[in-house]
Amino acid sequence: xxxxxxxxxxxxxxxxxxxxxxxxxxxxxxxxxxxxxxxxxxxxxxxxxxxxxxxxxxxxxxxxxxxxxxxxxxxxxxxxxxxxxxxxxxxxxxxxxxxxxxxxxxxxxxxxxxxxxxxxxxxxxxxxxxxxxxxxxxxxxxxxxxxxxxxxxxxxxxxxxxxxxxxxxxxxxxxxxxxxxxxxxxxxxxxxxxxxxxxxxxxxxxxxxxxxxxxxxxxxxxxxxxxxxxxxxxxxxxxxxxxxxxxxxxxxxxxxxxxxxxxxxxxxxxxxxxxxxxxxxxxxxxxxxxxxxxxxxxxxxxxxxxxxxxxxxxxxxxxxxxxxxxxxxxxxxxxxxxxxxxxxxxx
Ligand SMILES: Cc1cc2nc3c(=O)[nH]c(=O)nc-3n(C[C@H](O)[C@H](O)[C@H](O)COP(=O)(O)OP(=O)(O)OC[C@H]3O[C@@H](n4cnc5c(N)ncnc54)[C@H](O)[C@@H]3O)c2cc1C
Numbered sequence: 001x002x003x004x005x006x007x008x009x010x011x012x013x014x015x016x017x018x019x020x021x022x023x024x025x026x027x028x029x030x031x032x033x034x035x036x037x038x039x040x041x042x043x044x045x046x047x048x049x050x051x052x053x054x055x056x057x058x059x060x061x062x063x064x065x066x067x068x069x070x071x072x073x074x075x076x077x078x079x080x081x082x083x084x085x086x087x088x089x090x091x092x093x094x095x096x097x098x099x100x101x102x103x104x105x106x107x108x109x110x111x112x113x114x115x116x117x118x119x120x121x122x123x124x125x126x127x128x129x130x131x132x133x134x135x136x137x138x139x140x141x142x143x144x145x146x147x148x149x150x151x152x153x154x155x156x157x158x159x160x161x162x163x164x165x166x167x168x169x170x171x172x173x174x175x176x177x178x179x180x181x182x183x184x185x186x187x188x189x190x191x192x193x194x195x196x197x198x199x200x201x202x203x204x205x206x207x208x209x210x211x212x213x214x215x216x217x218x219x220x221x222x223x224x225x226x227x228x229x230x231x232x233x234x235x236x237x238x239x240x241x242x243x244x245x246x247x248x249x250x251x252x253x254x255x256x257x258x259x260x261x262x263x264x265x266x267x268x269x270x271x272x273x274x275x276x277x278x279x280x281x282x283x284x285x286x287x288x289x290x291x292x293x294x295x296x297x298x299x300x301x302x303x304x305x306x307x308x309x310x311x312x313x314x315x316x317x318x319x320x321x322x323x324x325x326x327x328x329x330x331x332x333x334x335x336x337x338x339x340x341x342x343x344x345x346x347x
Contacts, residue, residue: 006329007032007174008184012042013152013314014307014321015186016159016170020078021322022184023166025330031163032174038156040188041283042314045213046242047155048223048230049148049316050093054113054123059337060292061116064313067320068146069120074319075150075158082161087151087235092222093144096136096268097125106142113144121146132221132233134268147223149232150315182329185298186307189284192294195306199299199345204288204309208249210258211242211282214275224269231265231272238278241265243312245285254280287311295324295336299344305329306342 008019011033019029033039051068052061075088097103106125113123126143128136160170174183185191189206196203218233225231232240244257258280266273288294288309298304307325310317324336334341 005029006182006184008186009033009174010040010186010188010191011035011037011160011170012040012186012188013156013159013318014042014188014310015184016156016163017318017322018184018186018307018325019168020081020159020162020166021326022329023163023168025326027330029163029168030175031168031170032172033170034172036172037160037170038153041209041285042152042156044152044211044242044281044283045240045279046211046230046232047087047150047152047234047240047315048225048232048242049150050223050225051117051121051144051146053109054116055109057116059339063293063320063337064316065117065120067317068148070319070323071148074322075155078158078162082158082163082165084154084158084161086155086158088148088155089220089235090146090148091220091233093142093147093225094133094222095142095225096128096134097138097140097142099138103138103140109142117146132218132269132271134224134226135270143222149223149234151234151236152315155315180303183304184307184325184329185304188286188308191306191308192286192288195294195298195308195342199342201343201345202289203294203342204286206284207287207311208244208246208252209242209283209285209312210244210254210261210280211240212254212258212262212277213279213281214239214241214272215278216272216275218271226268229261229264229268231269239272239275241272252282252284254282258282285311286314290339293317293321293336293340294342295321295340296328296334296342299342
C-alpha cells in the first residue's frame with residue numbers, strides 16, 4: 001500500500017468502523033494494533049444494540065438514536081462489501097415490569113418514544129407470553145422494536161473484510177507518517193489513560209465487564225433486558241448473557257460476579273436454566289470521566305483525532321461514530337455533539 005491518507009490506531013469496533021467509513025469515502029487507510037483485531041473490549045460476546053429510555057433525552061440519546069437508525073444500512077453495506085455477515089438483526093427487546101408503578105412508568109415512556117424516536121421504533125406494554133421471554137411479576141413486559149443484536153466477533157471480522165476489500169490494511173504497527181498526516185486514535189481504555197496523562201486531566205480509563213456465551217437456540221427471539229442484565233440470542237444457536245460492571249478489580253479475567261449474573265439470567269428466562277456455558281469472558285470498557293463518548297481533535301496535537309469513550313455502547317454507536325469521524329477528518333465538519341469534544345488543558 002502507498003503511504004496512507006489516514007492512520008487508525010486501534011482495531012476494535014470503533015477503529016475499524018471509522019476505517020471503513022474513511023475508506024468508503026475514498027481515503028487510503030492503515031489500521032495499526034499490536035494486539036490484532038478485537039484485542040480489547042470489542043472482542044466479547046454480547047452485542048445488544050439498544051436505545052436509552054426515551055424519557056431521558058439529551059445529546060447522547062439523540063446521537064445513539066442516530067446510530068441505531070443508521071445501523072441496518074451500515075451493517076448491510078459492510079456485509080456486502082467484505083462478504084462476511086456480522087449477525088445483525090433488529091429483533092426488538094423485552095423487559096419485565098415488576099409492579100404497577102413500573103407499568104405506569106413504561107406507559108409514559110411509550111408516549112415519550114412516540115415523540116422522540118420519530119417512528120423509528122415503538123415502546124409499548126404487552127402481555128408476557130410463552131417462548132423465549134422473561135418472567136414478569138406484573139404479567140406485563142415492555143416491548144421495544146428499535147433494539148437490535150449483532151455478533152461482536154463476526155462484526156469485527158465483517159469490518160476487517162470490508163476494509164481490506166476497500167484497499168485498507170490492518171497490521172501490528174503504524175507506517176511512518178509525514179508530520180501533520182491525520183491519525184485517529186481509537187485505542188480504548190488504554191487510550192483514555194494515555195489522554196489523561198498527556199492532557200494532565202482525568203479524561204477516563206477502564207471498567208471491567210464480564211459476560212458468558214451459552215448453548216441455547218432461541219432463533220431470532222428478542223433481546224431481553226433487565227437492570228444490569230442483557231440476554232442476547234444470536235443466530236448461531238447461542239445466547240449471550242452480560243454484563244457485570246466493576247470499577248476496581250483484582251484480575252482481568254471472569255470471576256464469581258459472572259456466576260451471580262448467570263444465576264439471575266436463569267431465574268429470569270427459565271429456558272436458560274441448565275444451558276451449557278460455552279465461554280466465560282471479561283473485557284475492559286473505555287469509560288470517560290464524563291461517561292460520554294470522547295470524539296474530536298486531540299488538543300495540542302495537530303492532525304490527531306480521538307474516537308473513544310463508547311463505554312457500554314461501542315457496537316451500538318459505531319455507525320454514527322464512524323460517520324462523524326469521516327466528516328471531521330475528510331471534510332473538516334463537526335457532526336457530533338459539542339459535549340463529546342475534549343477540552344484543552346486549563347480550558
Ligand atoms: C462485558 C461487556 C459487554 C459489552 N456489551 C456491549 C453491548 O452489548 N453492546 C455494545 O454496544 N457495547 C457493549 N460493550 C461495550 C463495547 O464492547 C465497547 O464500547 C467497545 O468495544 C469499545 O470499542 P473500542 O474500539 O473503542 O475499544 P477496544 O475494543 O478496547 O479497542 C481498542 C484497541 O486499541 C488497541 N490499542 C491500545 N493501545 C494502542 C496503541 N498505542 N496503538 C495501537 N493500538 C492500541 C487495543 O489493542 C485494542 O484492540 C460491552 C463491553 C463489555 C466489556
